[in-house]
Amino acid sequence: MMNYFPDEVLEHVFDFLESHRDRNAVSLVCQSWYRVERFSREKVFIGNCYAISPERVIARFPRVRSLTLKGKPHFADFNLVPSDWGGFVLPWIEAMARSGVNLEELRLKRMVVSDESLELLARSFPNLRSLVLVSCEGFTTDGLAAIASNCRFLTELDLQENEVEDRRGQWLSCFPDSCTSLVSLNFACLKGEVNLAALERLVARNHNLRSLRLNHAVPLDALQKILMQAPQLVDLGTGSYVHDPDSDTYNKLKSAVQKCTSIRSLSGFLDVAPRCLPAIYPICLNLTSLNLSYASLIHNSELIKLIHHCSQLQRLWILDCIGDKGLGVVASTCKELQELRVFPSDIHGVGSAAVTEEGLVAISAGCPKLNSILYFCQQMTNAALITVAKNCPNFIRFRLCTLNPTIPDPVTMQPLDEGFGAIVQSCKGLKRLSLSGLLTDQVFLYIGMYAEQLEMLSVAFAGDSDKGMLYVLNGCKKLKKLEIRDSPFGNVALLADVGKYETMRSLWMSSCEVTLGACKTLAKKMPRLNVEVINENDLIDASSDDRQKVEKMYLYRTLVGPREDAPEFVWTL
């Protein structure tokens, strides 16, 4: 019956489909749906930039307006991937420029972005509105200047945790006076100075600005002036938050903050004078998101005082110097909490302020809506994890990181298998899991059995044998990304079900027991996988023995064969 609907109707119906997964599903139904869907898709998501070529994407989705690309494997964040491994955005921008794509939005994660790319981007797409770069590298403030100068309708420039070289130019001043469309500007990750006067003028003329995140070079007095001009802000990232609390400037800041009744999200505080914190108390009540994970200078007691004001928090990122006690305060104050991240603060032997299982248990007991956690802790017990699993069956993301990667339960001296087993058994919607602590094959049996929705699993220093990995590969039907380091999984596990890898986005294995021969076998059997062996120390070459262990292997499904831009230390088998 659906075939009798004209295309326009189908298109209208498809308009309601937000997620790319839904659209992918819809395009598999029949030829006409495929056709209608592909001409109407405007937002394209490419989870692995090497799985497909830019030309083919454009050919299939000629009306693409928004492109999201991801490049390097996740472990690149932790220096496990050499920096010139790949993930270049330039070919994509060139292809889109050549084809006359009307690009409005570009979102990149873990890609190498050169100034040349940014310049080409700025020149080629007059309607570019949004540029979001997350964990990227390779560009300088000159590239940003090109964007600022040329993108007349820019609404969003969002730079999150990128490595940007500072060229001491005046990129911020490159926004023309006619630029009044900004809604979101985030340059918190930039290390250099900015022209404060230009910044203030920019804020003053962009009345739609909702999100502004400053870098450390913006001092408190500038913040005060900016807030006076932008009381409509919803999301604020402070720059340097240091001043004399008895000064006139500080008083002015206090009254400016009080006028910012729309602020719901707060971050920054890289440099902070704790005595200046009370200025933000008035907005704490309305905060739904608070990121203090860079604020290493805020003492435990001040953190707790601050938290007491934040009863509406849904998301909290914090350092472990908050301590178990502090987490107890969070648990009793933040009843709406959904996402918690506790980062390690690298104490240089000044008391042990790290958190333990107690803090996690307290949070799980006090925050019934908790569904996402990243927790760096000194130790963890099975009992605690079991309790947490019981208290919070709604976890979607559960990432635990013990500072000692193979520490057992300190009370019972047992591995943490049972604890994590309880988590996967209780949290039926779990999509992402990171393990740590002493772990045997048993935990993987539990994961394979219970983690039915699991899409991403991170494993380090865990397991005893190939069985562990096999349990996961056999059991987790929805697995998309598996990353393993320093674990005794080898060829048997790797080769048991080669077809599985075409159902996944990627597999990373480093410092495991996999040999070169097995990688070659896998590559030969599966032409639609790229099996990359990464040798940084010239340990493997064409004459190497197949029995040699591979230090780093990254494989991913692809429709376009081995990539042509691989550096010499990456060998695609």
Add this chain to the structure above:
Amino acid sequence: MEGYSPRLLDLIPKEREWLVQRDEEERKHGASEEKKLELRLGPPGQEEDWTRKNNSTRKINDERSLFSLGYFPNVGQNTNTNTFMIQAQKAQFQLQPTTTPQGLSVMGKESSQSCSTKVADLQNAAEKKMAFSPAPAANTAGPNSSQKRTAPGPVVGWPPIRSFRKNLAGTSSSKPQPESQSVVPNKVSSENPVDSCPKGLFVKINMDGVPIGRKVDLKAYESYDKLASAVDELFRGLLAAQMDSSAGRIQNKQESEKAITGLLDGSGEYTLVYEDNEGDRMLVGDVPWHMFVSTVKRLRVLKSSELSTLRLNSKQEKVPLGADMR
């Protein structure tokens, strides 16, 4: 302190052998093992074989489920829990001797603390190795669990946080961090040889006048002097061979082999220099040994006479920004 380092290094190869050995043991069990590898959703009576087999090495008998009693008050109602308990095939919860947890929690804290400090300063590699050694001893669950991947020494990329977070703690950073000033932004400067190969730190070493380079494992030496004598041993013969062939004469090998001395103080015919993680050429010997080990990328033995003509700190050779392939 020095006594510990060789012990830990010994531990590493043994670890891998043990793991490989276990793999082989399992393979020998043949087809029945293959079947066991299949995931089953039923009660895992079959799993007992696996655990029994491992009993001798893992002391699984001692494992107790913490939630078989007392942690799940709704045990009767929740069938899933029951299944889970059966899967876990545990019996009574057994209290551990009280001394162990006490002793351990102190040690646990110590080793974790040293982990934290280790993370903060990867350059103190040698010291941290020592600090880590209590951790294996603390795993009294079974002898082999301590032989497992208890990550001796500095662990690359652990804890898994991004580089800029590592620099945060305790530093009031109104100035940009040193790493951020790297001229090559796409080379993460916290990536250094210590990171890439925890099992041995091999760097290339070339010598003027010798076309073939060598590789040295810096982890095998604890001081500059030991490195210098190793360099002497490595190249003495090669250098002599070069001189023989260039001189066109056949000489008694022993006579022509001259010791290579004075590498570190400028007094010899040759001087030892290195390239650090920022691409700069530096004289060997200025910084503490462990700091050197964590920043060195490669070594060179240069003729002392040529030192003054070289640009020892040449940034011009750096890779241009944005490693685009076009």
